[in-house]
Amino acid sequence: MRLTVTFAGTPEPVPQVLIPGYGDQRIPQPGAWEFTIFLYPRGFDAKYPPPIYFHSDNYDPGWTGWQIDGLDGESRYLPVDDWAFEGHTFTLTADLSGYFGIPKGDAFSTDIWVMPSQHNSPPTGYESPASYFPFYSYPTYVCPQASAHQRQNPQPTTSTGGPSALQPRSTSIARNSPQQFADMDELGFRNSHARCDADDEPAATARTAQSQLVICVQNDYSYYYRGVRLSDQAPSEYWNVQANYIGWVVTNGSVTYTISEDGLEIADAGDVLAHEAMIEYRAG
Structure with missing residues (x-):
């Protein structure tokens, strides 16, 4: 599956900064914005299967790639095949063929949320390096509205929207009748x-x-x-x-x-x- 998200602004990878006094250990820069992509295989209103998450791994100083979470309804992480920021767009490619929630060989529609979040500085008074991990601050809305489509022979998948598109859109799902x-x-x-x-x-x-x-x-x-x-x-x-x-x-x-x-x-x-x-x- 190839997924492209277009933003009103210019998304960028989250900068990593050194933790003072802890050598080369780094954390996401406080104040930096990032986002998580939620893919609902059968739409927002479906109870099953659970959503798939695409997010960056900013807590590993040796790797700043993107990964897939929730593939089996639990915490199981896999790297995406490739990802890139270019201008106002973010693109990733991931192999979801082994995910039990996607019907094999069926054409179907799905829904997507893009959740922005901001890294904040940790409270003062902490002494361990783990305390330097910033806390997330989430806005009160979810953006942008989006949809995606998957076929037996996957084609490029596009989602569009911007900060003004605050409500998600549900799409119909073609499944076994x-x-x-x-x-x-x-x-x-x-x-x-x-x-x-x-x-x-x-x-x-x-x-x-x-x-x-x-x-x-x-x-x-x-x-x-x-x-x-x-x-x-x-x-x-x-x-x-x-x-x-x-x-x-x-x-x-x-x-x-x-x-x-x-x-x-x-x-x-x-x-x-x-x-x-x-x-x-x-x-x-």
Whole structure:
């Protein structure tokens, strides 16, 4: 994905300054402005998946590059492929092919926020070098409004705006439609235990030859799993659910259920008990 942000002013890398009395240790210059880019794969209003963050790494004196955060819904950092400041624009290129929240091969729209922040001096009276790390000051608005588009063969992605554009714009999202799966709707499987409650949304709905299953997300961003064994219609429901880089891991005691676009793997204490090939998988 290639992302370009155009500003009303001229964005620049944050200068690094020496910490007095601590050799070559440096901090971001107090008073300097920077920004973080928030990418919402399915739009601002979607509960799932969580946003991806692009931000500079100003706290490593040996590297002043940009990195990606939140790829698996947790704190996992990866460097972007390349980035550049030029005039009023900032451009970066990043490989998001391994991120579970982006449908493989689907065209879809997404939303972007650009959050400016300013480095402030730390309070007086601190003695350790860590105390010199400036504190952030955030404005009361988010800018600019932006959108991005990703295709199977990625094309340049552009977002535009300026300080006067204070409110983000939501865009429509083309995703797998429930009509593609006759017995699925917006809550999961019809007439099945593998279905979310009315106030929740499916983060993933999937079917193997042996099972129906759904991962549901609540308003507080917690997840639960519901499944049905088709041979005898036996239901199951578990609340220990975590996202990972390929899909989902559901834990019930020593038993884990790993769900991805490739299939459902069931293991007990690490020993694989079964692997069911995926027939249908719908993210979101």
